[in-house]
Amino acid sequence: MSHAENDDFFKGRGAQVNTHNKFLKNKYVLDHIEGLDEQLLENTHTQLFEETPKKIVSISNSPDLSHFHSINPYQGCEHGCIYCYARNSHEYFGFSAGLDFERKIIVKRNAAELLEKYFNKKGYSPIPIILSGNTDCYQPIERKLKITRALLEVFLKYRHPVSIITKNNVVLRDIDILSELASMRLAHVNVSITTLNESLRQKLEPRTVTGMSRLAVIQKLTEKGIPCRVMVAPIIPGLNSNEIPDIIKAAAERGAVDAGFTIVRLNGAIAEIFTDWINKAFPDRAEKVLNMIKACHGGNLNDSEFGRRMSGEGHIAQSIHQLYRMACVRFLAGREMPGYDLTLFTPKGGKQTCMF
Numbered sequence: 001m002s003h004a005e006n007d008d009f010f011k012g013r014g015a016q017v018n019t020h021n022k023f024l025k026n027k028y029v030l031d032h033i034e035g036l037d038e039q040l041l042e043n044t045h046t047q048l049f050e051e052t053p054k055k056i057v058s059i060s061n062s063p064d065l066s067h068f069h070s071i072n073p074y075q076g077c078e079h080g081c082i083y084c085y086a087r088n089s090h091e092y093f094g095f096s097a098g099l100d101f102e103r104k105i106i107v108k109r110n111a112a113e114l115l116e117k118y119f120n121k122k123g124y125s126p127i128p129i130i131l132s133g134n135t136d137c138y139q140p141i142e143r144k145l146k147i148t149r150a151l152l153e154v155f156l157k158y159r160h161p162v163s164i165i166t167k168n169n170v171v172l173r174d175i176d177i178l179s180e181l182a183s184m185r186l187a188h189v190n191v192s193i194t195t196l197n198e199s200l201r202q203k204l205e206p207r208t209v210t211g212m213s214r215l216a217v218i219q220k221l222t223e224k225g226i227p228c229r230v231m232v233a234p235i236i237p238g239l240n241s242n243e244i245p246d247i248i249k250a251a252a253e254r255g256a257v258d259a260g261f262t263i264v265r266l267n268g269a270i271a272e273i274f275t276d277w278i279n280k281a282f283p284d285r286a287e288k289v290l291n292m293i294k295a296c297h298g299g300n301l302n303d304s305e306f307g308r309r310m311s312g313e314g315h316i317a318q319s320i321h322q323l324y325r326m327a328c329v330r331f332l333a334g335r336e337m338p339g340y341d342l343t344l345f346t347p348k349g350g351k352q353t354c355m356f
Contacts, residue, residue: 046078046103048141049093056114057129070133071115073147075106077135079167081194081205082277083234086134088268097269102207105141112150119158119347126345128188129155132165140207143170152177159186159344165231167192169209169217179224185341190260191218192231193247195240203281204239211247215254222255227337230256232324234264237292237316238285244320245327252331259332261324263312264293266301275301292316 060068076090080102087097095104108114118124131137137148155162156177164171164178164187171178171189181187195201196211218228230251235241248259266274278286290301296312297303311317 046105046141049104049106051075051106051108052110053108053114055118056108056111057118058133060133068130068133069127070130071111071137071151072132072134073108073111073137073151074135074139074141075108076101076104077139078102078105078141079136079139079205079208081208082274083204083236083264083266083270084135085265085267085270087270087273089134091269098273105139107141107145107147109145109147111147112154115151115154116158119154119160119345124347126160126342128161128163128340130163130165136166136168137164138166138168138170140168140170142168143173149174149177152181155186156181157346159184159346161186161340161342163188163190165190165192167194167205167208167214169213172217172220175221175224175226178221178226182224182226184344185338186344188227188229188337188340189221190229190231191221191251191256192233193251194233195243196247196250197240197243200240215250218251218256219254227258228256229258229260229337232259232261234262235320235324236264236289237296237320238289239282241320241323244323245330248324248327249331252335257332257335258337259324259328261320262310263296263317263320265297265303265310266293267304268302271301296320 056071058070087101090097090101093106142148152174178187191214193211193214198210201211221228232244232247278289294300295314296317
């Protein structure tokens with residue numbers, strides 16, 4: 001049954017269920033007179049929740065993300081990407097990884113202030129920091145709140161390297177700051193393109209901009225001297241795996257200098273959310289896609305094994321790796337992301353101290 005035929009499908013949302021939060025004892029249900037209990041589902045408007053954290057930079061030391069420094073000005077994401085691994089983290093805030101993740105967004109308005117304090121810690125040495133290690137720093141609400149822009153202003157003030165991961169063209173609003181950072185070899189932008197198939201995108205990532213718009217982002221950033229990498233992620237075998245060469249080719253034609261990819265993994269509540277979604281969105285191939293995902297992860301939808309969890313293994317994963325490598329050789333040969341200049345960092349309020 002397609003979206004148009006299914007009156008119960010929440011248009012504009014990715015998840016079609018609000019999965020139970022494993023940290024909570026109680027859950028909401030609809031209690032019918034007939035005695036039938038169903039999940040409480042409403043396609044409500046997006047709500048914002050304020051958080052005032054004491055620190056803003058997260059550091060991961062897991063084996064496949066060693067020394068990964070990141071900032072997430074938002075928790076939860078209105079983009080509604082059905083596969084998003086960040087959904088599970090929403091449960092720590094008392095929300096569901098399903099619909100709540102897309103409509104209950106936690107904002108950190110003091111992010112820029114905390115970053116400035118972080119840079120002024122005694123003995124701090126610069127290491128590239130990634131914006132959007134968990135959720136997109138350019139999701140729709142950023143257009144109004146401008147928390148990410150405030151963070152970029154601090155990066156520029158302190159001459160500190162920054163890398164951005166996004167799938168939204170709101171990043172073009174900050175092209176002035178990014179181009180200045182890039183002129184000093186202090187900025188990289190990673191543009192995520194999962195599919196160029198607009199029908200698939202509308203189901204897979206309902207509140208994102210189109211794949212063609214993201215290609216335009218790469219072109220406009222490149223024209224301003226900002227180095228871009230295309231992230232073909234995540235690869236979902238049987239849904240978008242055949243698009244790898246086309247996406248890398250299109251991105252390269254618009255100036256991308258590098259590419260990256262991951263194979264989808266459905267950990268925690270995401271397995272239930274994704275399984276429900278694909279049975280509603282693509283009932284004719286749901287079982288095949290789920291079995292192909294399992295084949296990449298030791299027979300399971302969940303996969304926490306370091307080294308395998310993002311790259312997969314088995315013959316299906318190997319064919320995806322080969323397709324990716326061939327596309328990179330063909331369309332990105334001789335290109336690479338420039339290194340960062342870590343010597344420009346200016347602590348103490350963004351100004352070099354003077355001896356005289």
